Amino acid sequence: MLLLAMDTATPAVTAALHDGDSVVAESSQVDARRHGELLLPAVRRVLQEAGLTLDAVTGIVVGVGPGPYTGLRVGLVTAATFASALGGVPVHGLCTLDGLAYASGIEEPFVVATDARRKEVYWARYDDCRTRVTGPAVDRPADIAERVAGFPAVGAGARLYPEVFPDARDPEHQSAAALAALAAERLKAGGAFEDPRPLYLRRPDAQVPKNYKVVTPK
Template sequence: MKILGIDTSTKACSAALFDGNTPVCEYIINDKKTHSQKLMPIIEKMLEMSDISIEDIDAIAVSVGPGSFTGLRIGMATAKAIAHVNNIPVISVDSLETIAYNIEPTDRKICAILDAQRTHVYTANYSYDGNTLRADTEISVRDIDELLSEIGNSGDEYIIAGEAVYKYFDRISEYKNIKPASPANCISKASGVCTGALIKYEKGEEIHTCYDIAPVYIRKSQAEVQYEEKMKKLKASSEK
């Protein structure tokens, strides 16, 4: 089974190709170019280098969020388009689980974090049962200091991973039981999307068509929040 994985949930844009459990190729670009500029060219280049055509792909795996609103829409639209043209399923994997798959099996608990702005992060905790990754908490939005205090005083050993790690590195370093993952393991990678998708496919979970798959935003965008605040002020002034 050949799976094309896509992750555009963060600043990094990534695509990967797996043949069963075997990684065939992966491209990651972590620069200032927009995902709309990067995604299709790296998919085309990856398929060319792997000598595989788009018609050979059996399923698309895509990170559905949370993360960058614009990035998620670009990845989702691309996944839907390829799935529609080739009449193949789309398997959804959340972006925090994707990050957790960057970490090899360990006795430490794993805390995945992505920037949610205003000192908040998207987060979820994971742990390994042997070689099986398990989610210990639901995805939530937390204040970074509250989160670090909670896991830092939990008595458990943690690895913390994700794009937000180096934004809050100094705060994380205050806790001896929290070990930051390496920079390479803090980047969201499509290989993690493929890994999660294969497991879900075998279980018959999170398998969608191009019509019913949807992003997971968790919270409203900053533009939506600002619009609602503006409308509340306008309503209040009109009622005076």
């Protein structure tokens, strides 16, 4: 088994290789505006670090979000392109928040919250680092304050709103290494994966105007 994992649903552009037992190589860079520019070099770095080529990969793991429209689709399109180039190797989708939860290692109820912009967070609640019990959803922090009160929280969204998430813990950013390790664990256990399709939770910012001026030739 050699899994190539990637996620661009958050400001972290992250890629990793996992051989089924441990992480072989990983690369992460936080930049909310350069997902398309940074992902392929990150993949190239982890392959070079491991001394491998792309054709050694037997499966691809990709974070499906939730996340902003533009960044999220970079990872998903790249994953689909690699899978096609490799003759149809499987693409395993995982909720981005599940990767953050797994990386936390927390074994008590807690919350994962990432920045959804527009003064909102993408969030989900977990019983432990492997078990999601609600969400994912997108809400204004003040609107969920009672529902998350008393729980530790991880993710950049938790750090942005300390009045709602006073017990913010690491990790702040997504890690493809954690995503790959979670996928390897699920594959061995015969667990389920998400469809490798974008989980937006809301419509993209850019939309066709409803009332536009029709110009006709004179």
